[in-house]
Amino acid sequence: APSHKSDCGNGHLASNSQCCVWYDVLDDIQTNLFDGGECGEEAHESLRLTFHDAIGFSPALFREGKFGQVLHGGGADGSIMAFPIETTFKASAGLDEIVGEQKPFALKHNVSFGDFIQFAGAVGVSNCRGGPRLQFLAGRSNHSQVSPDGLIPLPEDPVDKILARMADAGFSPAEVVDLLASHTVAAQDHVDPTIHGSPFDSTPSDFDAQFFVETLLKGVAFPGNGSNVGEVLSPYPGEMRLQSDAAIARDPRTACEWQSFIANQELMVRKFEKVMAKMAVLGQDPRKLIDCSEVIPVPKPAASQVAHLPAGKNLKDIQVSCKHIPFPTIKADPGPETSIPVVPAS
Numbered sequence: 001a002p003s004h005k006s007d008c009g010n011g012h013l014a015s016n017s018q019c020c021v022w023y024d025v026l027d028d029i030q031t032n033l034f035d036g037g038e039c040g041e042e043a044h045e046s047l048r049l050t051f052h053d054a055i056g057f058s059p060a061l062f063r064e065g066k067f068g069q070v071l072h073g074g075g076a077d078g079s080i081m082a083f084p085i086e087t088t089f090k091a092s093a094g095l096d097e098i099v100g101e102q103k104p105f106a107l108k109h110n111v112s113f114g115d116f117i118q119f120a121g122a123v124g125v126s127n128c129r130g131g132p133r134l135q136f137l138a139g140r141s142n143h144s145q146v147s148p149d150g151l152i153p154l155p156e157d158p159v160d161k162i163l164a165r166m167a168d169a170g171f172s173p174a175e176v177v178d179l180l181a182s183h184t185v186a187a188q189d190h191v192d193p194t195i196h197g198s199p200f201d202s203t204p205s206d207f208d209a210q211f212f213v214e215t216l217l218k219g220v221a222f223p224g225n226g227s228n229v230g231e232v233l234s235p236y237p238g239e240m241r242l243q244s245d246a247a248i249a250r251d252p253r254t255a256c257e258w259q260s261f262i263a264n265q266e267l268m269v270r271k272f273e274k275v276m277a278k279m280a281v282l283g284q285d286p287r288k289l290i291d292c293s294e295v296i297p298v299p300k301p302a303a304s305q306v307a308h309l310p311a312g313k314n315l316k317d318i319q320v321s322c323k324h325i326p327f328p329t330i331k332a333d334p335g336p337e338t339s340i341p342v343v344p345a346s
């Protein structure tokens with residue numbers, strides 16, 4: 001049958017021939033960056049990197065004359081890969097590693113750093129069970145503008161400061177919550193450097209709603225060496241809770257959006273896809289980009305649409321923070337109290 005697609009010559013058909021190269025990048029990074037398509041450390045760090053590149057964008061600084069000559073610029077432009085100074089910013093501790101791992105793939109396939117970072121994040125998170133299928137637009141220039149320090153939120157920042165910074169970049173309080181669905185596939189290495197890879201929920205390889213319920217449980221313990229800057233009490237040994245996540249979960253401006261995902265993983269995913277489409281083109285003119293979303297793999301379905309209370313917890317342990325919508329009915333897992341094995345730093 002006649003086709004309007006271009007034959008890429010690599011076993012794929014593309015709606016636009018400029019998307020062909022991304023199939024080569026996909027095969028290469030699934031094998032050689034994501035360990036055969038896993039939702040592991042590299043996938044998590046790649047998702048985090050999409051944010052740290054994109055959020056270096058500030059209409060407020062631009063108005064004050066302190067950020068570039070044109071408003072279009074900065075943002076999701078690959079500057080965090082082009083300018084090593086950006087990975088020395090406190091908020092980006094540890095990202096030098098994933099930038100170092102990704103950069104040779106971008107150079108080898110001759111694609112821009114800005115495109116590569118958003119593509120790798122989208123592919124990485126598609127490896128997570130229940131994950132989103134993110135939009136991917138290609139064609140960002142490889143000319144980028146170094147971001148000033150101080151634009152990326154820190155876990156010790158008060159909610160007011162985080163919401164103001166995110167509003168400057170164009171995000172509502174509800175959209176900040178939507179973006180934080182990313183923390184369902186996340187772990188820390190630098191808030192408490194004595195414990196490696198302590199996750200933010202009990203299922204860091206599943207893009208599920210566990211993060212949203214577990215952050216509302218009463219905090220009882222620190223997983224590592226006690227209280228660190230940006231850390232608050234978590235509900236289990238081994239799990240890390242960021243001060244910012246705990247506060248946003250409980251703030252009247254954000255608590256109802258937070259709660260709304262606990263019994264609706266599908267809604268969480270759709271809203272994450274929508275807000276990520278916006279974040280991925282900060283500082284870019286999307287009309288000049290080509291839609292290559294078809295290259296992004298279709299993720300495996302979620303194990304459950306509804307979060308559960310981990311074993312040993314009950315509804316009385318939840319610090320209900322949305323005042324006008326009843327807390328959803330969720331079940332508790334049977335069995336002894338959950339704990340996540342702690343991996344000490346080597």
Ligand code: HEM
Nearest residue numbers: 044045047048051153154155179182186187188189190191
């Ligand atoms: C509200 C602002 C946010 C704050 C304060 C924040 C803070 C943090 C911190 C402190 C870590 C741990 C880093 C480490 O110690 O290794 C982390 C990890 C992570 N963050 Fe965020 N974050 C925010 C928003 C976001 C957004 C918008 C995304 C993506 C869309 C994101 C994705 C991730 C991911 C995937 C990880 C896990 C990385 C890994 O497991 O290696 N974060 N975040």
Ligand SMILES: [Ca+2]
Nearest residue numbers: 184203206208
């Ligand atoms: Ca999870």
Ligand SMILES: [Mn+2]
Nearest residue numbers: 045187188189
């Ligand atoms: Mn990590």
